[in-house]
Amino acid sequence: MATIQIREATQQLVKRQNWAAREPGVIVVFAIVFIVASGLIGLQVSRWISRYKEKQAAKHSTV
Incomplete structure (x- = not known):
């Protein structure tokens, strides 16, 4: 019984069309x-890094 269900499921998967090929847009x-x-x-990560570097530079330049 289990092999029949597996075979049917496999056939259903094989029958399916490629959705991406049908809908390229x-x-x-x-x-x-x-x-x-x-x-x-x-861009946001770059801004965070530059702000961090500016804070570190300001912290070290005042010491």
Whole structure:
């Protein structure tokens, strides 16, 4: 019985079409959103690092 269920499940998986191939526009939008989000996160991290370095430089220059 279990092998029949596994075989049916496997056949259902094989029959499925590639969703990404049918909807290329959505994938492009996901890629653009990912690139923009990565850029914004990188910009924010860069700002945090530069502020930290400025604070460290100010702390060491007054001593």
